[in-house]
Amino acid sequence: MPPTPQPITDILELARWAPSGDNTQPWRFEIVGERHLVVHAFDTRDHCVYDLDGHPSQIALGALLETLAIAASAYGMRAEFRRRSESSERCPEYFVELISDSQLPPDPLLPHVKVRSVQRRPMHTTPLKELQKEALQSAVGESYTTRWFDNRIQRWQFAKLMFDNAKLRLILPEAYSVHRDIIKWESRFSDDKVPDQALGLDVMTLKLMRWVMASWQRVEFFNTYLAGHLVPRIEMDLLPGLFCAAHFAILAPKAPETIDDYVAAGRAVQRFWLTATSFGLQLQPEMTPLIFSRYVREGRTFSRLPGALGIATGLSGRLIRLMGDSPVEQVIFLGRIGNGAMATSRSLRLSVERLMSIG
Numbered sequence: 001m002p003p004t005p006q007p008i009t010d011i012l013e014l015a016r017w018a019p020s021g022d023n024t025q026p027w028r029f030e031i032v033g034e035r036h037l038v039v040h041a042f043d044t045r046d047h048c049v050y051d052l053d054g055h056p057s058q059i060a061l062g063a064l065l066e067t068l069a070i071a072a073s074a075y076g077m078r079a080e081f082r083r084r085s086e087s088s089e090r091c092p093e094y095f096v097e098l099i100s101d102s103q104l105p106p107d108p109l110l111p112h113v114k115v116r117s118v119q120r121r122p123m124h125t126t127p128l129k130e131l132q133k134e135a136l137q138s139a140v141g142e143s144y145t146t147r148w149f150d151n152r153i154q155r156w157q158f159a160k161l162m163f164d165n166a167k168l169r170l171i172l173p174e175a176y177s178v179h180r181d182i183i184k185w186e187s188r189f190s191d192d193k194v195p196d197q198a199l200g201l202d203v204m205t206l207k208l209m210r211w212v213m214a215s216w217q218r219v220e221f222f223n224t225y226l227a228g229h230l231v232p233r234i235e236m237d238l239l240p241g242l243f244c245a246a247h248f249a250i251l252a253p254k255a256p257e258t259i260d261d262y263v264a265a266g267r268a269v270q271r272f273w274l275t276a277t278s279f280g281l282q283l284q285p286e287m288t289p290l291i292f293s294r295y296v297r298e299g300r301t302f303s304r305l306p307g308a309l310g311i312a313t314g315l316s317g318r319l320i321r322l323m324g325d326s327p328v329e330q331v332i333f334l335g336r337i338g339n340g341a342m343a344t345s346r347s348l349r350l351s352v353e354r355l356m357s358i359g
Contacts, residue, residue, distance in 0.1 A: 007075045008037060008098065009352060014071035016349045017113050018270065020060035021050065021287070022182040023194055023347035027064055029355050035077075039064070039094040049174040049302055052291050054090060055262050059332065062266020063273075065094065070274075072098055073107040089259050109274040116273055117346045119282035120200035120236060122243030123338030125155075132279050139275035140268040143253055147326055150246035154322075158286075158336070159241025161318055165289050166237040168311050170229040172303050176216055185210050188345040197345035200236045240284065245338035247286065255329040265332040276337060286334040289319050293328055 012029055020026060021044075030038040041061045043054030051057055069079040077098040087093040127150060137146045149158055169175050187195035196206050212218045212228060222228025241247070250269060256262050276283050293316040295302045301309065320328050 008034065011068065011071045011075065011077075011098070012037075012352045012355070014074070014110075014113055015064060015068040016352060016355060017116070018060065018064040018067040019116070019118075019273065020063070021056050021285075022048075022178070023190065023192060023349075024048075024057070024060075024182075025192065025350055025355065026057045026060060027355070029352070031356070035098040037096045039068075039096060041092045041094065043090055045090070048178050049172065050178065050288060050291055052294055052302075054259075055256075056287065056291070058089075058092075058259050058262035059266035059269060061092070061094075062263035062268075063270035064266075065096075065263065066267035066270040067113055068096065070107040070109055070113060073104055074110055076101060076104055078104060083260070083263075092259060109271065109278065112274045112277040115342075116277040117343050118198070118284050119340060119343045120198060120240060120284055121340075121343070122240050123245065123282050123336075123340035125243060126245060126339050128245050128281075128337070132281070135279070136272055136275055139271040140250055141271075144265075144268050144332070145251045145253075146272070147249045147251065147323075148246050149248065149322070155242055155244065155247065157322055158247040159238050161289060161315065161322065162241045162286055163233050163238040164318075165292070165315050166233040167229055168292065168308065168315065169288060170219075170232065171223050172305055172308060173216055173220075174303050176213070176219055180213055183213075189348050191348050191350050194347055195345050198343060198347065200240060201232060202235065205231055205235060241336065243338075244336040245281075247334070247336045249323065249326065249331045250333040251326055251330045252332050253330070255327070256332060262332075269333045272333075280339065281337055282340045282342065283335055283337045286336060289315060290328070290331055290334055292316065293319050297329065 008031055024044055026042050026044060028040045030040060032038060041057070043057035044051045045054045065081055072079040078101045080097045080099060082095045084093040084095060133148065140146060149155065182193050183196055184190040184193040185196050188197050189195055196210070199206070201209065209232060212222050219228070250272060252261070252265060256265060273283055292312040296309065296313050296316040323331065
């Protein structure tokens with residue numbers, strides 16, 4: 001293979017650090033010139049219950065494109081994107097052109113691209129400063145609105161919602177296959193999965209969880225007779241939900257409908273997350289209540305488990321009440337945020353070489 005032109009590989013080296021659900025990295029790169037490349041994206045809707053209609057993957061794609069634009073600014077270049085209309089929504093392709101712009105300064109979020117990570121463990125409850133909230137709202141732009149849930153009662157309500165939502169996740173056979181495939185056991189880091197030490201569980205719970213998850217039969221037995229999901233839910237959902245500065249929602253001006261809507265949302269989310277990182281804040285997405293709520297809203301079956309839709313319906317109603325006058329269908333992102341130590345275990349990324357598409 002001929003040498004790849006620079007600085008495009010350096011730009012991709014930074015862009016690859018964009019976040020994606022369960023570290024799926026649903027994109028591949030094809031360099032077609034010194035200033036041109038194609039992003040070949042895909043989604044995981046066919047085998048991941050959480051990737052409803054591919055929308056979470058499309059949000060991740062937006063985060064990638066925003067990160068690519070940030071990375072390009074380090075070289076005095078603007079990144080312009082054009083989606084190929086003939087490509088499918090399941091496998092969208094984006095043509096990227098890098099244009100020299102001597103007036104373009106390096107994006108101030110550049111230093112934080114590699115630092116940004118997910119913190120699944122408890123954080124401090126110290127409230128965010130108004131200056132921080134204002135900067136985070138500014139980061140998403142005028143088209144989006146950030147809503148905060150930061151008093152003690154609201155944190156408890158969201159923690160309890162996440163705790164109960166986690167029970168649904170842990171008893172679904174469709175979710176089991178996802179969890180089984182994305183966890184890398186006995187690891188602090190992983191290029192293409194989530195290392196078990198990043199899950200927020202203590203050592204003994206991790207050991208038991210690894211043994212139980214060896215088969216669906218073990219999972220079903222422990223959940224049915226021994227409340228096997230209880231301790232993981234406390235450690236991964238209830239305590240982290242209580243111990244944070246706030247839960248937050250980012251809302252679009254209208255319910256997103258097209259792939260372009262979701263990609264634009266992902267770009268805003270990435271700027272929010274990187275801005276939080278610039279303040280030394282930690283963050284964890286809380287997307288599954290939104291996803292199951294949409295299954296309920298559209299009356300779509302997502303599991304063979306009897307009663308799953310009924311459980312999800314109850315959880316959806318609670319989310320609607322927590323959001324108050326903010327329409328749930330306009331929420332593009334839910335998360336929790338706060339001050340705290342950086343994660344000592346995290347997902348890494350595939351190398352640029354492994355992400356390269358041979359076209």
